[in-house]
Amino acid sequence: MNTHQTNFNKMNPIELTHVRIVDSFWTPWQKLVKESIIPYQWNALNDQIPGAEPSRTIKNFEIAANRTEGKHYGMVFQDSDLYKWMETVAYSLHLDKDEQWEKVMDDVIRLIEDAQEEDGYLNTYFSVNHPDKKWTNLKDDHELYCIGHLIEAAVAYYEATGKDKIIKIVNKAVDHIREVIGKEEEKLSGYPGHPEIELALMKLFKITGKETYIDLCRFFIEERGKRNPTHFFDEECKKLGVEPDKDYSYYQAHLSSREQATAEGHSVRAMYLYSGIADLASSLKDEELLEVCRTLWENTVTKRMYVTGGIGSSSYEERFTVDYDLPNDRAYTETCAAIALIMWAHRMVQIEADSKYTDILERALYNGALSGISLDGKSYFYVNPLEVWPHTANCRHDMDTVKTTRQPWFGCACCPPNIARLLASLGQYIYSSNESELYVHLFISGETKFPIHGEQVRLIQRSNYPWDGNINFQIEVEKKASFTLAVRIPDWCKQSKVLVNGREILVEEEKGYAKIAREWESNDEVTVILDMKVEIVRSHPQVRENAGKVALQRGPIVYCLEEKDNGGNLQDIRLDSNQTFSVDHDDSLLNGVTIVNGKGWKTQSEMDQNQLYTTDSLSFNETNIIAVPYYAWSNRGENEMLVWIREK
Amino acid sequence: MNTHQTNFNKMNPIELTHVRIVDSFWTPWQKLVKESIIPYQWNALNDQIPGAEPSRTIKNFEIAANRTEGKHYGMVFQDSDLYKWMETVAYSLHLDKDEQWEKVMDDVIRLIEDAQEEDGYLNTYFSVNHPDKKWTNLKDDHELYCIGHLIEAAVAYYEATGKDKIIKIVNKAVDHIREVIGKEEEKLSGYPGHPEIELALMKLFKITGKETYIDLCRFFIEERGKRNPTHFFDEECKKLGVEPDKDYSYYQAHLSSREQATAEGHSVRAMYLYSGIADLASSLKDEELLEVCRTLWENTVTKRMYVTGGIGSSSYEERFTVDYDLPNDRAYTETCAAIALIMWAHRMVQIEADSKYTDILERALYNGALSGISLDGKSYFYVNPLEVWPHTANCRHDMDTVKTTRQPWFGCACCPPNIARLLASLGQYIYSSNESELYVHLFISGETKFPIHGEQVRLIQRSNYPWDGNINFQIEVEKKASFTLAVRIPDWCKQSKVLVNGREILVEEEKGYAKIAREWESNDEVTVILDMKVEIVRSHPQVRENAGKVALQRGPIVYCLEEKDNGGNLQDIRLDSNQTFSVDHDDSLLNGVTIVNGKGWKTQSEMDQNQLYTTDSLSFNETNIIAVPYYAWSNRGENEMLVWIREK
The missing domain is CATH 2.60.40.1180 (Golgi alpha-mannosidase II)
Known part of the structure; x- marks a missing residue:
């Protein structure tokens, strides 16, 4: 198989098998994935972490495979937790063979094979609990999303080992989908509420050369958001007897794919969709569709992205809002969204050979994505704000998604495996x-x-x-x-x-x-x-929350102030942006980081404690400021953090 | 009756009957109440506003009085809408007799009399819909709260007209309460979840001289938050078979009244409680209880109050949060809370003869309370933020309580009648x-x-x-x-x-x-x-959202910038605080206001629209700035508004 595609791409990634990373910054992260995260997550999937919320993922498959009895437990997309873990293992097998894990994978693949129904249907939630409700709610039920993640795992495992049993499983699953969904009168004219399978089908095409996979991807993308004259999700709601949504922008289905020009809705869904569109545009040499990607890209990175490469500024619906709405203390900026932005950027640079995509990829990688994991790999941020005040974040309900310290990864199963697969597959981006x-x-x-x-x-x-x-x-x-x-x-x-x-x-x-x-x-x-100078970064004047503020960046690293180094009330620090900053590399700090030293002024907080407002001037002290890499914040206990610093 | 109390008070207010207001600023507001708001609200209570949500308040009383049939409609505290309206009418009758409205009032009082049960019980919701559930949930059911508002209306009407039928109704209602609630074994050892009756009972004592009213008030305040050893609300929950709350700070019942030292929970409830405590402390000459008031006062006004006199910084539970947590764009600062702060301040100054209380009273009156009503009296803010960006406030869910323009008063029935009774009773504060x-x-x-x-x-x-x-x-x-x-x-x-x-x-x-x-x-x-200069006001350095920002104040008036006068992107304006500001009185603007003129610098927003971040400096233009009184903002259509301005 392994055809070399003819498409728009000006280049193609050098694949994992041909890239070896021996890097003082990244190798320790990759080691963490292999030695710590993969075994830990495997235990979690098998409910063998004492005290953790049960996952039941493997158990669900065993029930679906008739190896044991019981009901499905968990979310409709619980299967994808296993698939994302498998994808991570597959990447880690590319260069370092590991018989033990390969055997585990082969066993799991047999389990999945047994859980797959005769006709190719594969989703343990519906097979076990609601066989009557299969394919009745593409908008919310994640059946296509799960198959998408299985495909990604399958392609990675096939590429790592050459074993094709899992490819056969996904072929059969996709063939079944093509029997249920499609242009023909008797089929559903639908598409997934959570995009993911689109980009996965393009990967499957790449290794199988089967055009039917492109066709299905194309179908999903072309049908999305169309009114023929009725919107598919409206039809689906009608059949289910529920009220249709007023607006499908959350699902990126408010307009047809070709009409979309602004990054809308759930930010991870958006990035997965745009990645799929980019793949399809390239493969079909569809200039109009590629232009859609370019337009969406410009909107995303020039109107709706944090300086860390984080995206999705609203915790409600984990979504994009409007241009320049980038509050720092209530940023949602899900780790998964930064990762998905990397995936999209990676596709765009192959097509366009333009470093503007790679610049964003690098920004998201070293900042908004990497901040999602603690230096010891044992705890995670889902939400990556650019300013955290534990004093208020821990009490205000409009900040209730903000955690002031990273959480154990098994609390929820979405970002941790996603960052694990990013780290394991890092080689492909170089x-x-x-x-x-x-x-x-x-x-x-x-x-x-x-x-x-x-x-x-x-x-x-x-x-x-x-x-x-x-x-x-x-x-x-x-x-x-x-x-x-x-x-x-x-x-x-x-x-x-x-x-x-x-x-x-x-x-x-x-x-x-x-x-x-x-x-x-x-x-x-x-x-x-x-030349790697400390740079003073300013925001577009319409980014309201950053007016009068600057961020520090050196190389690809965005810096922040932490209370640990600078005392509390970080908002009271002003920075003279005309100074020359000095840098120090400290091997013992935060697993080895270069820190930025500068001079600032800090408002004296000795103002009368019994006075809240005053017409007096406030006095300032000159103070040394120490900035550390944003990705490494909150590794020394709970404390205040600030990326955007007031400019003197 | 009308005894002159012996208490801690160093002075007593000169009552409404002895104060005539002829004032170019306030008389038009009082005229609005009499000529527009009272009739309008009466129609609303009678469901005679086409297109408005039904109130059904009068209908509920007619059903309870057996004059008609049906079920109660609305909230458990729907009765209080009528009582607050009656209090407003009563105040307006103090100086200007009006036979038509007095007749309406007398008819309404007969209706209330008929709705009152034989034993004195009075609440149309429970009488009509749930007679079996009377007094089962003091925490949430507002029965005592409603009687509190009836008492306030009764006292005001009695003082305005000398008619005592309504006083007899409330005497009977309170006597009934004393049969149900009290120290004795067989009675409930309870107190209201929403304080209000405490301060009302002290008013009732003032005109009747009956010590039993003080005793009941004292009982409510002394029992509040106590563990004997069980918390009353826990007991109540247990009887109801529901899970007790983890924390009763929302109700100011987390500690006993005497132990409370910080302003907690629902801000209106807090202010009503503290007002009642102040009344009781003075009446009993209880120095310890008075010290509680002083401590709570200092915490409220030196740690948790906006410069406008607005309080309650969190929309969730309409509550106080923690010291110095005063975000401007997500301030809740309910109009009712500013009004209730005025009520508390008014009590404290009588006791202490210290203008620090009146200073806050005036601040809340001219700013945080008055901003709640439009210049034409036809629309209202419940929520009074100090910074509004329609662009984001209309799309972000963490700002969903922020309205960018005032709403018709009948949308909800809490703040509009409260501001009406404040304006009608203004004379008593002078x-x-x-x-x-x-x-x-x-x-x-x-x-x-x-x-x-x-x-x-x-x-x-x-x-x-x-x-x-x-x-x-x-x-x-x-x-x-x-x-x-x-x-x-x-x-x-x-x-x-x-x-x-x-x-x-x-x-x-x-x-x-x-x-x-x-x-x-x-x-x-x-x-x-x-001497009335334009003053530059700064916040305590720990008020994070105001770091590097100043507010303008002249006399008691806090100013703001509106987009209408200064263009959009108000956050891009910096003010040189060393300048001398000029002022102009403009009779034709906003019903006549003095505006503040000054010089500022505004960041040019011509930065490349395709660039979100830059290492270039941003350029500035000198610009004239015009500040208008905060209370008068949003009377010229939807636009941006900002109180705290960046300081150059």
Whole structure:
């Protein structure tokens, strides 16, 4: 199978199997996934974590497979917890074979096979509890969503091991879907309330080459939000005897896919849908559909995204709201949404070869996504605000989704496995190639192998990124090879140099990539020097909550102030943005971080405690401020945190 | 009856009957109440407003009185809508007799009499719908609350007309309560979940002189929150077979009354309770209980009050939260709570003769309470935030209680009648007297009559307050009379002068009152000149939302910026607090207001629309800013509004 698709893509990712990460920043995270998160989550799925809420996921499958008796327990999408875990395991098997986990996976796959019904139907909730209600509520019931996650797991496992039993299961499941849903009169003209299967079907097409998968994806995307003349969700509600929703923007079904121009509704659903649309647009070479992606992208990242790459500013419906509505203390910015933005960005850069997508990918990766997990991998944020005051966040109901410290991952099963699969699959985001170019998107040390004109090329990358902007590449070829090394020059970098074998060269920069075209020999070295200053970031004046405030960023890392380093009442600190900041790398702090030191002024809080308002001036003290990476906040106990600092 | 109480009070209010308001600021408001609000609300109570939600209040009484058949409609506290309206009518009858409305009142009183049960029980909801559930849920069922409002109406009507039928009804109702609730074994050891009857009983004592009313009030206050060893609300829940609440702070019943030290829970309930406690403390000369009031007062006004005198910063449970938690855009600050703060302050100043209470009374009156009603009296705010962005407030669910324009008053029946009774009873807040002193608390033109040493004194007050700080008093006496005129020097005033008959005199100031002791003759004139500058107000540094921001105040009026005058994106305006502001009185604007003009800088919003974050500096334009009184905002259509302005 493994066809090389013909599509809009200007490049394709170098796959996990060909990328090895040996990086002082990321390797410890990947190790955490393998050694700690995967076994822990497996125990959770098997209800073997003492004191944790039961998951019952494996039990549900055993009941559906008639291996035991009972009723299904949990959400309609409980199956997806297993599938996301499987996907994580599959990624971790790409480079490091592990017989024990491969055996567990094979057993689980047999269990899934047994739980699948004769006709291909696969969802333990409906098989066990409500066989009569299958496919009656595509809007809310997540049957397609679960199959989507199974497909992603299947593709990852097949790519890691070459074993195709799980591919057969998903083929059968999708064939069943195609019998139930489709253009024909007797079929449902429907699509999932929670997009996910669209991008999964495109992955399935990629490894099977079967056009039917593209067709089904296309059907879902083309039908979405249409009125023919009735909206499918209205029809569905009518059949169910319930009141239709007034507005389907929560589901990104308020308009047809081609009419959508602003990022609306549940932010994770939106990102999964847009990723699927991007895949389809590329595959069909559908310029109009690609333009939809470009428009949605611009709206997302230039109107509705936090500086951390977090998206979805409202806890109600975990959704986007309106342009420039980005409150810091009540940001929802679900970890999963930042991850899903990474997935979409990854697709867009393959199509457009434009680093503006990778810049956002990197921003979300090092900030809004990574903040979701504690340094020890044992606790998680679902919600990633940019300003936390425990004093009020713990008492105000309009902040009740804000947790002031990370929570054990098993409290709910959505973000933790999602960040685990991101970390396990990180290798796929680093490089892309086409016939004559190798693109370096991310600065993560390690190596990759890729063929250029039939020759195997090995590229070794070394750096101290994200703390240092000097990136070294070493090329190893069997014989001389001509190709272009395209290295991303990040948007945060104002001055960069490229040296080849120690000598600075002038390079053409194209859409944010420095392109070094050359006939390469072994031991050729490229050094890219990215000037990594502490930058003062300001928001668009319409971002009301950030008026008069600045954020600190160095390289891809967005910084924050924590009470631990700066005392309480962080809002009383003002920063002189004209100063030169100093930086220090502290190996012992927060698993090793570079901190930013600067001068600020802090309002004296010795004002008469019996006075709430005054016409006197407030006095200020000069104070040293210490900023730490945002992703690493809240690893030293509960305390105040602030990204946007008042500017003097 | 009408006994002169012996208590802690250093003075007593001069009652409505002896105060006539002829004031360019307030008379139009009082006219609105009489000519527009009273008839309108009467029609509403009778379901005669086309298109409005039905009230059914009068119908409920007719059913309870067996004049017609049917079921009760509405809330358990629906009766209180009628009582609050009656109280308003009664106040308006004090000076201006009106036969038509007096007849309506007498008819209504007969209706109430008929609705009262044989044993004195009076609540149409339970009489009609659930006679079996009387007195089973004091925590939530508002039976005592409704009787409290009836008592207030009864006292006001009796004082206005001398008619005592309604007093007999309330005597009977209270006697019934005393049979059900009390110390004795067989009685309920309970108290109301919504305080109100406490302060009402003290009013009833004042006109009847019956100590039993004090005793009942004392019982409610002493039992409140006690554990004997079980909490009464726990016992009640147990009998009802429902789960007890974890925390009774919402009801101010988390601690016994004497243990309470911080303003907690539902802010209106809190204010009504504290008012009742103040009345009781004074009446019993209970220093410990008075100290509770002082402590609660300091916590309320120095930790938990907005600059507008608004209180209750959380829409959830309409409650207080924690010290310094005063978000502007999500302030709840119910109109009723500001009104209730006025009521409490009014009691405290009688006891303590300290203008710090009157200063808060005035702040709440001219700002947080008055903002609750539109200039035409036809629409109302329940929620009075200090910053409104329609763009986000209309879309964010964590701001769903924020209305961006005032709503027709009949949407809910709580704040509109409350502001109506405040305006109708305004006269009682202006003056107090004791044997030898006349206190002037508020600067409202008109006149009052009061006896000093058996002589009738007439005081005529004239000013253009709140726009001008020159206040003129003229004394008329039958023969020379010695007494002290104590005129409040407001906290906002930094320089004041007192002239007697045109000559400046040195006056002793005692707890914020300038005391002019003299033998007065007719035509003696006192002029108090209060320097009324535009003041720059800052918040305590721990008020996070106001860090780096200032508010403008002139005299008692807190100002705000409106989009109408200053363009949108008000958060982008910075103010130089070192400037001298100019003021203009504009008779044609907002029914006549003094506006504040100043210079500011506004961030240019021409930043690239495709850029959300930048490391460039933002540019600023000098701009004229126009501030209007906060109370008058949103009378020119929906627009942005901001009280706390960024300081340059």
